[in-house]
Amino acid sequence: MDFIGHGNTVIQERKMNSSEARQLVEKTKQIPISSRVARECIDLAYGFFTPLIGFMNSATLNSVCQEMKLIDGTLWPIPILMDIDKSTIDKNNLKVGEKVILSYEGVPLALMDIEEIYQYEKQKIAQAVLGTTEKKHPGVMMIDQWMDYFIAGPIQLMNEPHFQPPFDRFWFTPLQLHKIFKEKNWKRIVAHQTRNVPHTGHEWLMKGAWFSANGDLSVEKLKTGILVSCIIGPKRIGDYIDEAILLTQQELNDSAYFNPDIHMVSFVLWDMRYAGPKEAILHAIIRSNLGCTHHMFGRDHAGVGSYYDPYDAHRIFDEIPEGSLSIKAIRLLEWFYCPICQEVTYSGLCGHTKERQNFSGTMIRSIIQDKVQPTRLLMRPEVFQTMMQSAEQYGFGSPFCNEKYLKERRPIFILSPVSK
Numbered sequence: 506m507d508f509i510g511h512g513n514t515v516i517q518e519r520k521m522n523s524s525e526a527r528q529l530v531e532k533t534k535q536i537p538i539s540s541r542v543a544r545e546c547i548d549l550a551y552g553f554f555t556p557l558i559g560f561m562n563s564a565t566l567n568s569v570c571q572e573m574k575l576i577d578g579t580l581w582p583i584p585i586l587m588d589i590d591k592s593t594i595d596k597n598n599l600k601v602g603e604k605v606i607l608s609y610e611g612v613p614l615a616l617m618d619i620e621e622i623y624q625y626e627k628q629k630i631a632q633a634v635l636g637t638t639e640k641k642h643p644g645v646m647m648i649d650q651w652m653d654y655f656i657a658g659p660i661q662l663m664n665e666p667h668f669q670p671p672f673d674r675f676w677f678t679p680l681q682l683h684k685i686f687k688e689k690n691w692k693r694i695v696a697h698q699t700r701n702v703p704h705t706g707h708e709w710l711m712k713g714a715w716f717s718a719n720g721d722l723s724v725e726k727l728k729t730g731i732l733v734s735c736i737i738g739p740k741r742i743g744d745y746i747d748e749a750i751l752l753t754q755q756e757l758n759d760s761a762y763f764n765p766d767i768h769m770v771s772f773v774l775w776d777m778r779y780a781g782p783k784e785a786i787l788h789a790i791i792r793s794n795l796g797c798t799h800h801m802f803g804r805d806h807a808g809v810g811s812y813y814d815p816y817d818a819h820r821i822f823d824e825i826p827e828g829s830l831s832i833k834a835i836r837l838l839e840w841f842y843c844p845i846c847q848e849v850t851y852s853g854l855c856g857h858t859k860e861r862q863n864f865s866g867t868m869i870r871s872i873i874q875d876k877v878q879p880t881r882l883l884m885r886p887e888v889f890q891t892m893m894q895s896a897e898q899y900g901f902g903s904p905f906c907n908e909k910y911l912k913e914r915r916p917i918f919i920l921s922p923v924s925k
């Protein structure tokens with residue numbers, strides 16, 4: 506049976522078998538790609554970006570920047586582009602109409618049918634997508650570092666990535682997830698995007714979203730699941746290490762803070778643009794491709810600094826045309842501890858506005874940095890233990906990225922050589 510993704514498009518994988526790939530290697534030019542482009546090739550090939558099937562051409566880029574739509578009118582907020590430098594184009598004499606192999610770390614990953622090679626003012630992309638061209642915005646910095654040309658065209662995966670432990674048990678393609686949700690008989694699926702080790706505030710965000718998504722189902726139909734969808738992409742010093750994020754999210758399930766029947770952990774390869782509201786829409790699109798029916802948006806989703814109002818990413822869902830998304834945004838306020846209520850409560854509910862104690866990610870980090878276990882009220886003890894175990898196993902002793910981790914961490918996935 507067909508699974509439908511964003512824009513009512515059937516989700517299809519774009520990959521070839523290994524003998525086809527071997528034949529192509531013999532006669533096809535190869536060009537190197539960056540790790541971001543490699544991640545996005547994988548996303549394109551498995552349908553995470555449905556209905557996209559390749560990197561965008563200039564007409565699509567224009568339409569996305571100016572109207573937040575693809576050429577056919579489908580809602581799409583963020584350009585998916587492959588940058589390339591002039592010397593690679595010249596050296597390989599790349600031409601529109603030919604095929605080229607995109608190779609990552611020397612190994613063929615995907616095949617592209619070159620549709621267009623073009624230039625586009627990068628400042629214009631930044632302004633349209635991020636609302637700023639200030640270099641201290643990390644999304645602007647990313648666009649700024651792109652090479653001067655773009656190369657567009659549909660891609661096909663030649664070589665499936667092999668995800669390494671502990672990533673392998675959390676890697677699910679959109680088609681696999683659709684199938685799993687069906688088997689689990691989940692009627693509704695709430696996506697929770699995260700790049701964090703969960704503290705109790707995060708746990709309550711998920712619980713609140715679950716209540717909200719499940720609230721109008723009768724007990725016979727009650728089957729709402731939570732998909733924790735971690736973002737795995739480039740890391741910066743001080744971020745939680747990827748392994749700790751995945752394993753601690755799973756720990757909430759293993760320790761039954763979430764009934765294992767209604768909760769699972771997965772990840773998406775994605776390089777954050779920090780585009781605030783526009784990125785919120787993209788995240789919703791990706792999760793609708795995964796089969797989710799609801800997506801949680803907390804305070805300042807995909808924001809950075811003070812570029813966006815903390816609730817811009819909530820409001821944008823009122824501004825897009827009705828019916829342009831097949832997933833519902835669940836917009837959440839803050840959960841915090843109230844000493845008068847003596848419980849974790851919600852800013853829309855509790856009236857003790859002066860007494861509330863917010864969960865501060867920064868405060869929790871500084872406690873962890875000193876290897877002190879936060880109180881039960883802040884972080885589940887099992888989550889803390891799992892975090893410290895993954896610090897030992899994967900993080901060179903720290904649950905936060907340090908220089909050693911960034912340089913020497915085990916690869917998330919490897920590619921087998923494609924021999925001739």
Ligand SMILES: [Zn+2]
Binds near residue numbers: 857
């Ligand atoms: Zn209270």
